[in-house]
Amino acid sequence: xxxxxxxxxxxxxxxxxxxxxxxxxxxxxxxxxxxxxxxxxxxxxxxxxxxxxxxxxxxxxxxxxxxxxxxxxxxxxxxxxxxxxxxxxxxxxxxxxxxxxxxxxxxxxxxxxxxxxxxxxxxxxxxxxxxxxxxxxxxxxxxxxxxxxxxxxxxxxxxxxxxxxxxxxxxxxxxxxxxxxxxxxxxx
Amino acid sequence: xxxxxxxxxxxxxxxxxxxxxxxxxxxxxxxxxxxxxxxxxxxxxxxxxxxxxxxxxxxxxxxxxxxxxxxxxxxxxxxxxxxxxxxxxxxxxxxxxxxxxxxxxxxxxxxxxxxxxxxxxxxxxxxxxxxxxxxxxxxxxxxxxxxxxxxxxxxxxxxxxxxxxxxxxxxxxxxxxxxxxxxxxxxxxxxxxxxxxxxxxxxxxxxxxxxxxxxxxxxxxxxxxxxxxxxxxxxxxxxxxxxxxxxxxxxxxx
Ligand SMILES: Nc1ncnc2c1ncn2[C@@H]1O[C@H](COP(=O)(O)OP(=O)(O)OP(=O)(O)O)[C@@H](O)[C@H]1O
Ligand SMILES: [Mg+2]
Numbered sequence: 001x002x003x004x005x006x007x008x009x010x011x012x013x014x015x016x017x018x019x020x021x022x023x024x025x026x027x028x029x030x031x032x033x034x035x036x037x038x039x040x041x042x043x044x045x046x047x048x049x050x051x052x053x054x055x056x057x058x059x060x061x062x063x064x065x066x067x068x069x070x071x072x073x074x075x076x077x078x079x080x081x082x083x084x085x086x087x088x089x090x091x092x093x094x095x096x097x098x099x100x101x102x103x104x105x106x107x108x109x110x111x112x113x114x115x116x117x118x119x120x121x122x123x124x125x126x127x128x129x130x131x132x133x134x135x136x137x138x139x140x141x142x143x144x145x146x147x148x149x150x151x152x153x154x155x156x157x158x159x160x161x162x163x164x165x166x167x168x169x170x171x172x173x174x175x176x177x178x179x180x181x182x183x184x185x186x187x188x
Numbered sequence: 189x190x191x192x193x194x195x196x197x198x199x200x201x202x203x204x205x206x207x208x209x210x211x212x213x214x215x216x217x218x219x220x221x222x223x224x225x226x227x228x229x230x231x232x233x234x235x236x237x238x239x240x241x242x243x244x245x246x247x248x249x250x251x252x253x254x255x256x257x258x259x260x261x262x263x264x265x266x267x268x269x270x271x272x273x274x275x276x277x278x279x280x281x282x283x284x285x286x287x288x289x290x291x292x293x294x295x296x297x298x299x300x301x302x303x304x305x306x307x308x309x310x311x312x313x314x315x316x317x318x319x320x321x322x323x324x325x326x327x328x329x330x331x332x333x334x335x336x337x338x339x340x341x342x343x344x345x346x347x348x349x350x351x352x353x354x355x356x357x358x359x360x361x362x363x364x365x366x367x368x369x370x371x372x373x374x375x376x377x378x379x380x381x382x383x384x385x386x387x388x389x390x391x392x393x394x395x396x397x398x399x400x401x402x403x404x405x406x407x408x409x410x411x412x413x414x415x416x417x418x419x420x421x422x423x424x425x426x427x428x429x430x431x432x433x434x435x436x437x438x439x440x441x442x
Contacts, residue, residue, distance in 0.1 A: 048346050050345070070339070072339060074339050076357070079361065083441060088343075088344075
């Protein structure tokens with residue numbers, strides 16, 4: 001269980017999180033919704049330890065391993081998807097390709113550097129990387145943005161299948177994504 | 189990726205274009221008909237074919253390649269190590285900035301003459317290559333390090349990428365294009381300045397001495413020959429370097 005207690009965060013005097021509390025139960029899926037600029041990405045950054053809170057605590061168990069799809073893809077453009085994924089995950093190419101194919105990436109593009117990929121393809125590589133790394137908490141920041149409806153459904157199926165039993169916290173603007181998740185509404 | 193293809197495009201040298209300029213050179217030489225001033229490409233080639241039979245030709249090349257490439261190697265070592273230190277520690281960067289700026293502004297010829305006071309003419313081209321190559325490699329590497337996308341470093345941290353892999357992949361992959369162009373420019377500069385140093389310092393048995401002698405004895409064909417040889421050596425070193433670099437790249441990003 002991850003416990004967030006009385007968290008406060010401001011940027012240059014602009015308050016983003018004020019006395020924020022949240023509990024994430026193991027193996028639960030959460031969907032976080034809120035207007036643009038309400039601090040959703042900031043919360044994920046705090047959980048990942050990329051920024052420090054002004055006050056309050058995040059209590060996480062020993063051995064918490066986080067995986068993430070960031071709001072931006074954060075891929076190394078000059079490398080192939082497999083090289084990007086092997087950077088963070090101890091898996092072989094066969095498994096990587098299996099997952100990428102399941103996400104609808106075409107076989108022909110697998111050996112091309114990510115720089116040659118379209119936005120939606122890059123997004124799916126970032127998703128594959130997050131799914132294949134070793135984790136028990138998965139943070140997803142608008143993971144399905146930029147995917148067409150059909151692809152989106154295909155990707156959602158893979159994500160839900162592969163992250164079963166794991167704790168998942170997903171930021172989304174799409175009410176449809178909430179199904180199967182516990183909703184956390186973010187007030188500005 | 190796009191930038192590298194477009195720069196490769198501007199560098200590409202079609203055979204017909206090379207042939208055209210060789211032809212211009214040949215015709216100009218034939219029209220002038222003054223072999224003391226302008227030797228035709230054919231005569232240069234003819235002289236070259238006899239020059240390669242002389243042992244001193246290969247000895248001079250071995251000498252100069254050895255010295256200049258030693259200088260280049262030291263430039264790489266110094267440039268990269270100091271760039272990493274300057275990136276990590278602000279005072280190092282501040283300390284080095286007047287130094288690199290000064291070195292870059294000083295003309296090669298002043299350097300050579302100054303350097304002759306400090307080192308024997310034999311090792312002159314090593315020192316000069318370092319002085320000229322080092323700032324280029326240092327500044328390119330530092331620019332590359334400064335342009336590292338911090339978001340990728342964060343990504344590596346979140347995914348608990350081990351330090352070795354983080355340095356080898358996340359940092360190296362981003363510095364790579366800067367390092368490549370730095371090395372590419374530096375190797376050419378090392379050659380030009382190294383040979384210039386040899387022409388001024390005249391270490392015996394060097395390419396620079398051959399060039400100097402050719403000028404003193406008005407052996408214009410030799411002068412052209414050696415110039416061609418220097419250009420070829422410089423290009424060969426550059427090509428070899430890029431080949432090695434490609435291997436390193438493949439290994440690091442495998
Ligand atoms: N590093 C930073 N420096 C200054 N201000 C920041 C920083 N990061 C976030 N902010 C500010 O904090 C607020 C919340 O940003 P955040 O990115 O968390 O919003 P969000 O809920 O993820 O929005 P969106 O749905 O558009 O992604 C914004 O007003 C933003 O300008
Ligand atoms: Mg956001």
